[in-house]
Amino acid sequence: xxxxxxxxxxxxxxxxxxxIGAHENSLRGVxxxxxxxxLTVFTGxxxxxxxxxxxxxxxxxxxxxxxxxxxxxxQSLMPSQARPDADHLEGLTPAIIVDQExxxxxxxxxxxxxxxxxxxxxVLFSRLSVPQIxxxxxxAFNVPSVTGGGAPQDGQERPHRHRERKQYTVQAGMCPxxxxxxxxxxxxxxxxxxxxxxxxQGAIKVPGYTADGYYVKALGETGLFPADKPIKDFTPxxxxxxxxxxxxxxxxxSHTMTYEGLVGRLRSSMLSKDPESMxxxxxxxxxxxxxxxxxxxxxxxRLAEPARQARIxxxxxxxxxxxxxxxxxxxxxxxxxxxxxxxxxxxxARQVAGITGTTPLLARLRETxxxxxxxxxxxxxxxxxxxxxxxxxxxxxKLVRHLGSGLTDVTYVFDEPSIGLHPHNIxxxxxxLLSLRDxxxxxxxVEHKPEVIxxxxxxxxxxxxxxxxxxxxxxxxxxxxxxxxxRSPAGTWPTALV
Numbered sequence: 001x002x003x004x005x006x007x008x009x010x011x012x013x014x015x016x017x018x019x020i021g022a023h024e025n026s027l028r029g030v031x032x033x034x035x036x037x038x039l040t041v042f043t044g045x046x047x048x049x050x051x052x053x054x055x056x057x058x059x060x061x062x063x064x065x066x067x068x069x070x071x072x073x074x075q076s077l078m079p080s081q082a083r084p085d086a087d088h089l090e091g092l093t094p095a096i097i098v099d100q101e102x103x104x105x106x107x108x109x110x111x112x113x114x115x116x117x118x119x120x121x122x123v124l125f126s127r128l129s130v131p132q133i134x135x136x137x138x139x140a141f142n143v144p145s146v147t148g149g150g151a152p153q154d155g156q157e158r159p160h161r162h163r164e165r166k167q168y169t170v171q172a173g174m175c176p177x178x179x180x181x182x183x184x185x186x187x188x189x190x191x192x193x194x195x196x197x198x199x200x201q202g203a204i205k206v207p208g209y210t211a212d213g214y215y216v217k218a219l220g221e222t223g224l225f226p227a228d229k230p231i232k233d234f235t236p237x238x239x240x241x242x243x244x245x246x247x248x249x250x251x252x253x254s255h256t257m258t259y260e261g262l263v264g265r266l267r268s269s270m271l272s273k274d275p276e277s278m279x280x281x282x283x284x285x286x287x288x289x290x291x292x293x294x295x296x297x298x299x300x301x302r303l304a305e306p307a308r309q310a311r312i313x314x315x316x317x318x319x320x321x322x323x324x325x326x327x328x329x330x331x332x333x334x335x336x337x338x339x340x341x342x343x344x345x346x347x348x349a350r351q352v353a354g355i356t357g358t359t360p361l362l363a364r365l366r367e368t369x370x371x372x373x374x375x376x377x378x379x380x381x382x383x384x385x386x387x388x389x390x391x392x393x394x395x396x397x398k399l400v401r402h403l404g405s406g407l408t409d410v411t412y413v414f415d416e417p418s419i420g421l422h423p424h425n426i427x428x429x430x431x432x433l434l435s436l437r438d439x440x441x442x443x444x445x446v447e448h449k450p451e452v453i454x455x456x457x458x459x460x461x462x463x464x465x466x467x468x469x470x471x472x473x474x475x476x477x478x479x480x481x482x483x484x485x486x487r488s489p490a491g492t493w494p495t496a497l498v
Contacts, residue, residue: 014091017058017411017442021087025052032460034058036091037409039433039443041453044462050446051415053462055097057084058444059413062095093442095411098398100391100419107181107274108142108302111389112321112382115401117372120365121382125317127361128352129310134171139310139317141180141302143172173307178295182302185271187263189243191289195232203231206266206289207282221252222259276387301383313348318383326378329369336362364404371400375432376425392420399432408440418449426451 017034027049034040042050064081103114112118122136137143147169174180197203199219202211209216220227224245225238234242245261260268271290275283294300301308301318308318313335320328338349339359349355372378375396380389389397395417402412414433418426430452437443437457447453 017089017091017093019053019057019086019089022053022057023085024056025049027052027057030462034442034444034460035458036093036442037437037440038457039437039445039455040458040460041445041447041456042460042462043448043453048463050462053460054413054444054446055099055415057086057089058092059095059097059411060084061086061089062092062411065092066094093409093411094407095413096402097413097415098395098402098417099413099415100395102391103386103389103394103397106386107272109386110321110382111380111384111386111397113142114386115368115382115397116404117365117368118321118382120361120368121317121320124358124361124365125307125310125312127358128312128354129317130312130353131310133306133310138171138173139303139307140173141304141307142174144174144176144179145172145304146170171306173303175295175298175302175304177297178302179272180302182295182298182300183292184295185267186291186293187266188289188291191285192262192266193231196230198230199227204262205285206262207285218252218257219259222250224250224259274387313346313352321382323381324378325369325372325380325382328382329366329373329378332362332366332369336366368400368404371403371432372397374425374428375400376421376428390420396429399429399436403432403435409442411442411444412436414443414445414447416447417445418447418452423451430455 015036017036018032019034020031022030022032026047030049030053032053042054044050060081061084064083067075067078067081070078103109110118112121119136122139125139126132126134126136133139147167175182178184191205193203193205195203199216200211204211204216219225224241225234231239231242241261243261243263245259246264247258247260249256250259270278270282270286275286278286295302298304298308301321303318308316310316315331320331323331334346334349335352335355336359337345338352339355339357339362341356372380377393377396377400380393386394395414399414399417417429417433421429426449433443433445433452434455445452445456453459
């Protein structure tokens with residue numbers, strides 16, 4: 001039998017994040033007490049130190065303390081963080097920053113891979129699709145298929161024993177032609193080298209391949225082609241080795257190097273990267289020398305043929321990822337209805353074998369898609385490259401992703417999440433922020449929109465002026481979920497809230 005007591009314990013007294021004497025950037029000895037498990041909005045004029053207090057002080061110190069729990073080796077691989085300029089901080093919880101920084105430029109990163117929706121969809125297809133092709137990774141375009149073999153070992157050596165070699169294949173979803181990028185490249189060799197010049201004269205036009213550089217000098221020592229002869233005079237074998245030779249160990253001077261044809265080397269060193277992540281002069285070369293076109297094998301879906309052929313109710317995972325999220329949600333809603341035995345569902349959905357056991361998975365997938373739609377992202381599709389999402393779209397995607405997290409007692413930090421939103425979508429975003437709070441988290445929001453300030457349990461107003469001396473918190477004037485503060489210390493709150 002378990003007894004429950006309502007008596008306070010010492011842990012209950014740690015109910016606030018306390019900052020004393022913060023001097024980071026424009027802050028001048030700012031002190032503030034922020035209640036935990038509440039939604040706090042930080043307001044103030046431009047330059048008053050809102051971001052310095054929230055991001056550079058509270059979130060920065062939280063992350064620094066977490067990093068210190070890792071081993072020295074792991075810490076050496078992480079960016080170093082200095083302690084914020086503050087006299088004292090206490091009551092910090094792990095901080096997750098949900099900012100407007102655009103997502104990474106990995107060419108295989110899409111909205112589906114950056115959110116939980118892609119993972120859930122792969123699990124769904126691994127269970128219900130026809131034909132069955134394997135585990136969820138069989139539908140993952142960023143995982144290549146693997147084939148190998150070997151002789152089984154039992155730890156005992158027996159003379160004259162016949163040893164049977166076993167072959168295995170791990171089916172994954174990456175298209176072997178485009179390697180999961182959905183695009184293939186054609187290279188204009190005239191932009192790669194000048195056939196009228198020799199290597200020693202600077203025939204290679206690729207950035208970083210200068211005639212006096214180490215690599216070009218090493219090419220002349222491979223013995224595969226002459227460095228002092230114009231490339232137009234190379235024999236067919238020499239030209240093929242120069243451009244397309246497979247990686248091969250070759251001894252030059254006093255050491256051994258791995259030589260690879262120039263085209264293969266360019267593909268692995270430059271063309272496998274997103275152009276947006278390249279230095280300007282390298283990107284300019286790639287734009288001149290490379291033509292990107294849709295992969296003819298997977299037709300831009302990034303997927304291997306087995307993944308393209310497997311279907312649920314006539315829909316492949318490539319079809320599902322290409323749908324706008326609002327259409328995908330309707331398709332999932334139909335499957336969910338069929339899984340519960342609802343007669344008012346499409347015939348194709350009712351015919352899916354094994355669908356009755358996937359109701360929880362379908363319900364969670366549908367809820368996540370609905371959250372994307374309610375926050376104004378229903379026009380996106382899961383195959384949308386992550387690098388093309390705007391900062392506001394990326395921030396809202398991160399917000400929806402964290403809603404499904406099992407973490408509690410976490411500090412979520414948002415930087416003006418209302419930017420670019422229609423007033424209707426701001427109301428929906430407010431509901432999501434409150435949902436994060438209601439899960440037992442502390443939510444800190446830097447914001448200036450009155451619609452967001454109005455839902456705050458607690459408001460910290462900094463200012464006036466770029467060098468505030470006091471951060472005032474009118475929380476006694478409001479109760480969670482109702483009421484409004486009686487005044488704006490810095491004079492920056494909209495009239496509607498005062």
